Amino acid sequence: METEKLIIRPIEIYDFDDICEYGCDEETGKYMIYWPKTKEEIYEFINKCVDTMNSEKAECYEYVMQLKGRTKVIGNISLVIKDTETEIGWISNKEYWNNGYMSEAVNALIDYAFSTFNINKIIATCTEKNIASYKVMEKCNMKRILFESNHKSMKNGFEIIYNKLTYCIEK
Numbered sequence: 001m002e003t004e005k006l007i008i009r010p011i012e013i014y015d016f017d018d019i020c021e022y023g024c025d026e027e028t029g030k031y032m033i034y035w036p037k038t039k040e041e042i043y044e045f046i047n048k049c050v051d052t053m054n055s056e057k058a059e060c061y062e063y064v065m066q067l068k069g070r071t072k073v074i075g076n077i078s079l080v081i082k083d084t085e086t087e088i089g090w091i092s093n094k095e096y097w098n099n100g101y102m103s104e105a106v107n108a109l110i111d112y113a114f115s116t117f118n119i120n121k122i123i124a125t126c127t128e129k130n131i132a133s134y135k136v137m138e139k140c141n142m143k144r145i146l147f148e149s150n151h152k153s154m155k156n157g158f159e160i161i162y163n164k165l166t167y168c169i170e171k
């Protein structure tokens with residue numbers, strides 16, 4: 001898939017080094033439940049994504065983004081399909097933040113998901129503290145539908161409590 005500035009394609013095992021650059025970074029993953037990861041976890045994660053996406057009834061899809069004309073992967077975006085609803089999530093390399101790249105990629109993937117899968121709703125969630133993430137949601141025309149104060153979740157075996165925002169876009 002091609003946008004103005006980006007190439008977006010399914011994740012591959014050769015993306016490992018580029019994904020480790022941001023995927024292992026504490027600051028980048030501080031508002032995320034499943035990131036940061038160790039290099040071993042990233043290797044396992046990519047392999048699992050590739051296997052899952054190749055299976056007939058795939059429900060999880062992981063895409064990476066590259067700047068046009070460059071091979072380096074600067075971020076990844078997931079789609080997790082449950083019945084007619086999909087949850088979308090994202091992470092990118094902090095060297096490239098605030099250039100509009102993630103919004104451009106997510107906008108394109110939302111269109112792609114609605115036209116490819118049998119879904120009618122895409123949701124995204126984040127903590128209230130993650131301004132950059134909910135800005136991406138808003139720039140992609142997603143609407144805030146839920147605010148849950150003191151939402152409880154588990155991260156690496158520890159309970160975390162945060163104000164959770166849920167955004168949604170319908171077909």
Ligand SMILES: CC(C)(COP(=O)(O)OP(=O)(O)OC[C@H]1O[C@@H](n2cnc3c(N)ncnc32)[C@H](O)[C@@H]1OP(=O)(O)O)[C@@H](O)C(=O)NCCC(=O)NCCS
Pocket residue numbers: 028029031032090091092093096097098099100101102103104125126127130131132133135136
């Ligand atoms: C969230 C993330 C993917 C955004 O990527 P990005 O390429 O910088 O996103 P964009 O540039 O398309 O949009 C970010 C917007 O947030 C704005 N923004 C960022 N930090 C901000 C802040 N502290 N206050 C106000 N606005 C802020 C940017 O200015 C930009 O808006 P603009 O284009 O209107 O100026 C990136 O910050 C990231 O990887 N964060 C860590 C991982 C993460 O938290 N993922 C989401 C988990 S729910």
